[in-house]
Amino acid sequence: MTGGYYSIEQVFHVKAGDFASAGEASSQIKKILKQLGIDSTLVRRVSIAAYEAEMNLVIHSVGGELKLKVTPQSIVVTAEDKGPGIPDIDLAMQEGYSTAPEIARELGFGAGMGLPNIKRCADRLNIQSKVGEGTLLEIYFDIKAR
């Protein structure tokens, strides 16, 4: 294969509490992946994870960035914010555990399935967080040769 190191990146800014445009970044990501001809099952997994990550930024963070990076071998979705950070990552990874505020729950979010869902879709997951500094979530997907 030629151009093995070729990659493209796209960055989306996600505002905190902005439910009107929530979901737009992940739907853009889905469109890009479909145009790249990525296998539809993988597209589905990535877009579900990207959507959950985007909603986490909207609901929990002070705002941040959702980034898509594609190489011929892999897809990486990164969600990065500047706070408030997750005090106990193990607890946050548990199904049903949620710290979502009332406004998010009223809209039907905050079921405590976000991170577990992301984990279920991803091939690998890296999460780093420091209270008061922010969270970095890297979601990795392998593109299998067909």
Place this chain on the structure above:
Amino acid sequence: MKLKEYYHSVTLRRDKCRGCTNCIKRCPTEAIRVRDGKARIIAERCIDCGECIRVCPYHAKVAVTDPLSSIERFRYRIALPAPTLYGQFKNVSDINVILAGLKNLGFDYVYEVARGADYVTAFVKQALKDPNRKRPIISSSCPAIVRLIQVRFPELIDNIVDVDSPMEITAQLARNEFCEKYGVKPEEVGVFFITPCAAKMTSIRNPVGRKESSVDGAISIQEIYGQLYNQISKLKREDVAQMASPFGVGWANSGGESLALGIDSYLAVDGIQNVIRVLEEIEDDKLTDLEYFEGLACPGGCVGGPLTVENGFVAKNRIRKLSEKAKGRPVSEDELHEVGQKISWRLDEKILPKPVMKLDDDIVEAMKKMETIKEIYESLPGLDCGSCGSPSCRTLAEDIVRGYASEMDCVFKLREKVKQLALEMIELSEKIPGGRKEKERQE
């Protein structure tokens, strides 16, 4: 085979097209461009939903269907009226009058597609009992939606229920019944669907999920409306046995199909843009606990089909009233078992994805194209005016990269270029000896 693959009922009448932007803007698969002042349909992308037929103010988009005279090819002719036909006429309170009217137009036999719908309901009820099927189970009845899924939602193909449409099931039931009753050969019988819909015509010529259609042709409701109306006003009541149940007749309206299934957790959505929004959510796993999804391309369901005559909302109300009087019973289990043996009711051909949105087969090439698209897109005005002939600035950028358009198709780009050329010309003109600067110096 290639030719067959791209047969479309929806076509352009070049002489009537003015090259405006109405259709390119509304096409759900971005399948139309205006080039050289006329619309052009990209065959691989078109799903025959008929949206362009509805929005074209000049009637330049038409659905090719069969003329009524085409039934003369056959010695015996059967009409299969879509339930939508019932809602087209004022002051008709008895479906039998419409069925009898059809016979007077030259058909030997009439079999209601609404009755076929009753069978589909019974087959789908069985499918719903199977816990191993992917949820939500998606209805296969709207051919435009099945094609939309092939083009835009290939991941949902396995959710489409493998029960064929009422039209195909009715066609087989009708032909069998007629041949048995009168002892004639199946090939002597022509079966014609009376259609509100362009996509049905396409699915007769080029079916998805089955090898060949059991229907010989489709005649649009608009084509026979006038003649049928005359027949109806003459008739009092004739001895035709209306067989469909109220539920079968109700299929003409959005939600009718789901209502017939008698389940709780369904979603019935009409209008193609609305259907797309919901399919996006299904694809993203946002609609959990959903058992059944009925998506219909036309507003209000089949009553809103592009080949109907009556206002869809008026028709919807008439269907509601007529369905209450329908005399048929739901299909019994014995009946279903018997019919299941006699006809092919399953979609047994694999429904294949049609990834026409893909930029290139090679991922690196696709990525390079994506980057170029982004660059070009950022240089465009972002007004999505459609003057270039592509539906949006983004699609123009894609078309340029795919080699179907050039940057100068954008009127704003062109204006910039003209301005730049004009400035260059002024500059050049000043360099000519005896030009303006020369004169100024002399003065």
